[in-house]
Amino acid sequence: MTKVLVATDKPFAKVAVAGIRKVVEAAGFELALLEKYTEVSQFLAAVADADALIVRSDLVTAEVLDAAKQLKIVVRAGAGFDNIDLEAATKHGVVVMNTPGQNSNAVAELAFEMMLYQARGGFAGKSGFELRGKTLGLHAFGYVGKCMAAIAKGFGMQLFAYDPFLSAEDIAKEGVTPVASAEELYEKCQYVSLHMPANAKTKLSINHALLSRMPKGATLVNTARAEVIHEEDLLRVFEERPDFVYLSDVAPICKADIEAKYPGRFLFTAKKMGAQTEEANTNAGIAAAEQIRDFIVKGDKRFQVNK
CATH class of the missing domain: 3.40.50.720 (NAD(P)-binding Rossmann-like Domain)
Known part of the structure; x- marks a missing residue:
């Protein structure tokens, strides 16, 4: 048997x-x-x-x-x-x-929960801002990216996506604007949400060259893997840009440095929570x-x- x-x-x-x-x-x-x-x-x-x-x-x-x-x-x-x-x-x-695909909606909901928490100042009683009208870039547009798009439409966000494995037509048919490169995605979007796996091509790929392109009020959301982030570059962006925020359910190795120097500009879950x-x-x-x-x-x- x-x-x-x-x-x-x-x-x-x-x-x-x-x-x-x-x-x-x-x-x-x-x-x-x-x-x-x-x-x-x-x-x-x-x-x-x-x-x-x-x-x-x-x-x-x-x-x-x-x-x-x-x-x-x-x-x-x-x-x-x-x-x-x-x-x-x-x-x-x-x-x-x-x-x-089985965990996709749970991961997408967590990303929005973190975004909302940050946008409303951790619900501490201070004035915040709304997601409606903000630009959201989806870096990789697989199962989770599509769930993110469905939720974001309800919030009235402007949606863009980059995925080197999908055609512009495949992305556009989901009601999302395709862009030709990662660089273009980061230039256009106040929020960028990561949804790629950790592999030889993606590890350390989210670096200063990309993050420094983001417009004012930049927020990076990571429900993917810690390994895709170039942490030295992440710290450099934190130092150079007082407007930069990092939300992640994968706490970085440099978590202590961020917590000590940049209060109010990050959110890390206690453990990886996407599929929980x-x-x-x-x-x-x-x-x-x-x-x-x-x-x-x-x-x-x-x-x-x-x-």
Whole structure:
């Protein structure tokens, strides 16, 4: 019998586990849970006889893959998959997938919650400003970017997007104005929201050359990854521009410097919060189970990321 292991240091919500179990058992598979484990050795022991693996932010390293002698597929319940060693997985013949789109609305809502909190001065009783009429640039226009656009239209914001993997026509059909370059996006927009993955091309790419182009009242919103920010350049922009604000659910390494020198010009969540809703948790977990079922039963590799 195919064994599906859900290994989560931070467990899924009970409703999500129930949904995963329903999909797995309906397919005739066995479900095993490893929740709140404290030692890597526990993970290694649990994965030894698993055919399929579902994780959240848990590290699937070469060591884990070495221990997983029967493993055929691992699915990251979420969009990012930098917690999985793709090279090692490929060497072991293990298919790696993510669940794109399942957390998108939760991430987009968090971005707007941070923007609203900052715009109204942290609800401290002081006068703030409105989002209506402000320019919002979406740096990458995938699932989250499209959710951002839908919400921003309700606020009456002016929308622009840059994505090197999409045509201008693809962006325009969503009611968003396409721009030809990242530089143009930053020049036009008071708000820029980041939605790209962390990879060789994007790491450290959000730098002084881009941020210094932003108009007065510039606010950078990061619900993507910390690694895309060039932190030395970020600190330089903070120093040069008293109008610059940084909102992020990924606290930078230079957090202490920003907190000490630039009060009122930043917001960092206590931990990465983008996908931390019951709905996103459930959607991603069930999608992961469905993708495993379809891979085992039909050979469906639609969401494979280690091609």
